[in-house]
Amino acid sequence: MSTTNTSSPPKLRIAVIGAGPAGLGAAIEFAKLPFVDVRVYEQARELREIGAGISIQQNTWRMLDVFGVYDNVDPKDLFRPVDGHAVQHRNGRTGELLLSKGQKDTPPRYLHARALRSVLQKALLRGVDKSKLRLSSRLVEVVQLPSGAFFLRFEDGHTDEVDLLVGADGVRSVVRQFVYPDHRLKYIGTTAYRALADARDILSIPGIPDSVTFWHGPADRLYTCNLNNNVYEIAARVPQTDDTAPVSWGQDASVEEFSWRYRVFSPALQSVLEKIKEVKKFALFSGPRLSRVISHGSIALIGDASHPLSGAFGAGAGFALEDVYVLTRAVKWAHDRGLPISDGLELFDRVRVPHYAAMYEILDGYSKSDVSVKETDGFDEAVSVIVANKWDDDHGWLYRYDVEEVWRKTQEAEDARLAEVEQRSSSLLSTERDLIPGSR
Secondary structure, three states, X not given: OEOOOOXXXXXXXXXXXXXXXXXXXXXXXXXXXXXXXXXXXXXXXXXXXXXXXXXXXXXXXXXXXXXXXXHHOOXXXXXXXXXXXXXXXXXXXXXXXXXXXXXXXXXHHHOOEEEEHHHHHHHHHOOOOHHHEEOOOOEEEEEEOOOOOEEEEEOOXXXXXXXXXXXXXOOOOHHHHHHOOOOOOEEEEEEEEEEEEEHHHHXXXXXOOOOOEEEEOXXXXXXXXXXXXXXXXXXXXXXXXXXXXOOOXXXXXXXXXXXXXXXXXXXXXXXXXXXXXXEXXXXXXXXXXXXXXXXOOOEEEOHHXXXXXXXXXXXXXXXXXXXHHHHHHHHHHHHHOOOOHHHHHHHHHHHHHHHHHHHHXXXXXXXXXXXXXXXXXXXXXXXXXXXXXXXOOOOOHHHHOOHHHHHHHHHHHHHHHHHHHHXXXXXXXXXXXXXXXXXX
């Protein structure tokens, strides 16, 4: 614990590794705690988002509101369908609309939106004290000292000593590797291609609706969406072998690398692919599921560092901000009660691990659905089965999940448990005193 003034209590020194949505969110929320001194370390030389579009779901909007950065997002940088749907699913060959998911009971303020990834990043960054952010800082060594604090060494020679280490450094997390040295990522056999085109060019094609759309085939699907400001996104996931997968995140690619898989799709979609101006590819990795997202009494993993899900649900930023919400409240909870930080982290773990376990259960269900698809005959039948089995189930709870309410109930339950323990201890002590002769 450090202090610059002998008359003031020492502050809790926190290092956040990574400046993606999780890291920036942590910087915002920890800075609100007067007993905390937080620093954020990012290995990149400059903060720039690699990729194309991002979904801002109901749960993400709620967290942006709580963090006080909701109004940092300019509405003109968002795409929201006129009819209010969240996503549509269509037959990639015929264009037939098979399913349109609405947003019943969603407050207008929290309606699903699509935007360039940089829109969300800039909104969060505007809420961060830049003096607490250190770029070009690649973490290379973590050592826990006898005091319980952590010594951190960075590639450029910079060092730090902190009381709480937060791993927000993504799917290839260095912090997670320290916590789980045997944890190994593995290429999942799929590469994501994310492309951009001019929206005016795409929306002039007959048969292409101005919507958030999955176009399904028996083995492949194409994702298309307007991102506003004349930017249009096209995304695909393509099976590849280890030897043909890209070795780095966000490599330049060509349309031909993936467009051949959609030759049986509609002529309208063929025209969409011909309008693409820029493509990048991203190898997708995953790893063993983590049984705990805390370690050493003072390490917490948040965002992709805690759940290598490879973007399966399109709301990774929202999940990361929920992690931040619970972690910062758990740290404050422990501090306010004079408890060790490890007690707060236990509550954080208790809330978030079951949440991610539920997501993995959904993915397990998807795998089972693949078996039934293989038993179908023909393009249209296979597509109908896919949409019915994988997309028509009610998994919307992920986006309506109220992390504030879950945290409140968890905190209240723990406070009640601690009060009961204290009451039992007091009763036992009183009984022991009564048994001592002359104690009254």
